Amino acid sequence: MAPPVAAAxxxxxxxxxxxxxxxMLLAAPGQLISVSRIALDPRVSAMPERAARHHINAARAEEVHAMTPDLVVAGEYTNRDTVALLRRLGIEVVQFDIVHSLDEVRERIAQMGRALGREAQADAMIAQFDTDLARLRKGQGAAPGPDAPRAALYSANGYTSGDKSLSGEILAAAGLRNAPAEAGYGWGKLPLEILAMIQPNLVVTAERYPGGSRAEEVMDHPVVAGLRGPAARATISDQDWVCGTPFVLRAIGDMADARRRIEAGE
Incomplete structure (x- = not known):
């Protein structure tokens, strides 16, 4: 006799x-009772309006326990003490690792589907993701060709991302080569001098946060400004890049638009 299927x-x-x-994308109506307060921030959250319909939490074990959940979903690097305390209190916690590739976007969707008992909805979302990704990639082949424009991701403190990262795969899916990766740089700080030497066709910087930040000043350096002509500029919208969700498709679309502007010489 087969074991009973666990209730969602x-x-x-x-x-x-x-x-x-x-x-928020996969839960059944009424199933998700609370999300973190960061989900309200439109700079990093793709769905702040939808998040506002839920109870907002500050990711503290005491307040979560008071909500009497039968499941908590968290990141792999969520505060370890919080996760440990919730488990000691008898609450199931499922942790999700950071996404490093487009394949892992599919894996996290499937993982959330299993956690919520919404496997069919997750399968449908993955199928739609694959269809939309294939449409964006159409005509570009499996990887950008040798004549494809070269892009450099350049954010606060001069950080960049290599090919083996979600950001790197977003560039590749948009038909762009990763100039720092070709120069031997993976994830980490890219010296300004190297950025100037590799002469990318496109410099992709991050959206600024309100107020002043010394970490962000490097993005205003004259070298960066000189590389960023009208066609050779783009800005990362963190809400589409930071998490492994179907919203990465919007980031790919934005980068593909930037590539077309370069190719057209606009």
Whole structure:
């Protein structure tokens, strides 16, 4: 006799921005009762208006326990003490790792589907993701060709991302070569001198936060400004890039538009 199928959780709390997004996309009506306060921030959250319909939490074990959830979804690097305390209190916690590739976007969607008992909805979302990704990639082949424009991701403190990262795969899916990766740089700080030497066709910087930040000043350096002509500029919208969700498709579309502007010489 087959074992009984576990009942889907009825009261789910998310305490991580990326699990917030996936849970809001996949949960049944009324199943997700709370999301983290970061989900309200439109600079990093793709669905702040939808998040506002839920109870907002500060990812503290005491407040989560008071909501009597039967499942908590969290990030792999969510505060370890919080996760440990919730488990000691008898609450199931499912943790989701950071996404490093487009394949892992599919894996996280499937993982959330299993956690919520919404496997069919997750399968449908993955199928739609694959269809939309294939449409964006159409005519570009499996990887950008040798004549494809070269892009450099350049954010606060001069950080960049290599090919083996979600950001790197977003560039490749848009038909762009990763100039720092070709120069031997993976994830980490890219010296300004190297950025100037590799002469990318496109410099992709991050959206600024309100107020002043010394970490962001490097993005205003004359070298960066000189590389960023009208066609050779783009800005990362963190809400589309930061989490492994179907919203990465919007980031790919934005980068593909930037590539077309370069190719057209606009």
């Amino acid at each position: 959780p009825q009261r789910v709390v998310s305490i991580n921005l990326c699990t917030d997004q996936l849970a």
